[in-house]
Amino acid sequence: QKEVEQNSGPLSVPEGAIASLNCTYSDRGSQSFFWYRQYSGKSPELIMFIYSNGDKEDGRFTAQLNKASQYVSLLIRDSQPSDSATYLCAVRIVAGSNYQLIWGAGTKLIIKP
Amino acid sequence: DTAVSQTPKYLVTQMGNDKSIKCEQNLGHDTMYWYKQDSKKFLKIMFSYNNKELIINETVPNRFSPKSPDKAHLNLHINSLELGDSAVYFCASSHLGGTNNEQFFGPGTRLTVL
Numbered sequence: 223q224k225e226v227e228q229n230s231g232p233l234s235v236p237e238g239a240i241a242s243l244n245c246t247y248s249d250r251g252s253q254s255f256f257w258y259r260q261y262s263g264k265s266p267e268l269i270m271f272i273y274s275n276g277d278k279e280d281g282r283f284t285a286q287l288n289k290a291s292q293y294v295s296l297l298i299r300d301s302q303p304s305d306s307a308t309y310l311c312a313v314r315i316v317a318g319s320n321y322q323l324i325w326g327a328g329t330k331l332i333i334k335p
Numbered sequence: 336d337t338a339v340s341q342t343p344k345y346l347v348t349q350m351g352n353d354k355s356i357k358c359e360q361n362l363g364h365d366t367m368y369w370y371k372q373d374s375k376k377f378l379k380i381m382f383s384y385n386n387k388e389l390i391i392n393e394t395v396p397n398r399f400s401p402k403s404p405d406k407a408h409l410n411l412h413i414n415s416l417e418l419g420d421s422a423v424y425f426c427a428s429s430h431l432g433g434t435n436n437e438q439f440f441g442p443g444t445r446l447t448v449l
Contacts, residue, residue, distance in 0.1 A: 254436065265425055265440035306354070308376055314436055320390045321436055325378040 224249045226313050228326035237335050241298040243328055245311030248292070253286055253321075254314040256292045260328065261307045269309075270296070301333045338362050341426050341441040348416055349449055355412045356444045358426030366390075367409040369401060370425040370440065378425070384409055385431050413446075421448045 225248045235241040243257075254273040256267040272278045272285040272294065284297040294313075298305055311326040339360045346356055354449040360367060368391075383391035384403040398414040409426060436443040 258435070260376075265443050267440070270438045273439065310445065318358065320383075320385065321431060322380065322383070322391055323436065323438065325380075327375065327377045 224315055224324050226311055226320065226324050226326040228309075228311050228329045230327055231330040232332050234332045234334060235301050237301055237303060237316045237333055239301055241301045241305065241331055243296040243298075243309050243311075243329050244293060245295065246293045247324070249313065249315050250289075250326070252293065252313045252315050255285070256268060256312040256314070256323070257283075257285060257296045258310040258312060259307045260310060266310055278327055298324070298331075303335055305332045306333045336346060339426060339428055339439050341444050343444060344442060345445050345447075347447045347449065349419040350416055352416050353412070353414045354433060354446070355410055356408045356415060356424055356426075356446075358411075358441055360407055360426075360439070362428055362429040362439060364428040364430055364432045364439075366428075366429050367403065367406070368427040369409065369411050372423045372425060372443075374422070382411075410413055416448045418448050421446055
């Protein structure tokens with residue numbers, strides 16, 4: 223059973239601080255890794271994806287991937303109240319002749335003003 | 336402008352009824368998905384179609400039957416609804432190949448079974 227695990231939280235971070243979200247996965251063959259943000263009552267939307275070891279930065283967001291340790295993280299710098307949401311980690315695996323995303327249960331992030 | 340649309344947005348029905356949810360995407364994607372998100376926010380894949388062909392069929396009761404008339408549409412029909420079917424159902428679409436399989440989600444259909 224291929225799994226993706228996240229701490230469900232809530233993770234409470236003061237405004238302006240760095241929020242760090244972590245995700246571990248079980249399938250060593252995983253190829254691409256995605257972070258989605260989901261506001262309450264809304265649909266998930268992609269923030270970043272990463273497929274190479276190391277860091278990938280996009281504005282205030284940095285995704286970090288360590289395939290040897292099988293974890294991927296998302297850092298949010300200068301956290302804003304508008305960043306308060308559930309963050310879903312998804313991992314792409316090969317399923318037969320196709321690809322499939324395996325989803326974590328999400329981490330609820332609360333940014334306190 | 337809407338990329339992935341679903342109808343209806345809300346669905347309230349009695350146990351035992353049959354209902355359908357429709358999904359359409361105008362992104363030119365070749366793959367579409369149905370997900371179920373329960374009250375604990377866990378997003379579970381149910382089905383996936385690539386160019387009208389079923390490619391993912393997770394362990395889902397036979398009461399759920401997807402249908403893809405063309406690659407821009409994926410509908411979900413549910414027979415004999417049960418209380419446990421209450422959830423938010425999301426449709427999504429993507430390209431299947433490449434490194435980035437970003438999935439674009441519809442707004443969701445909140446199903447409540449009474």
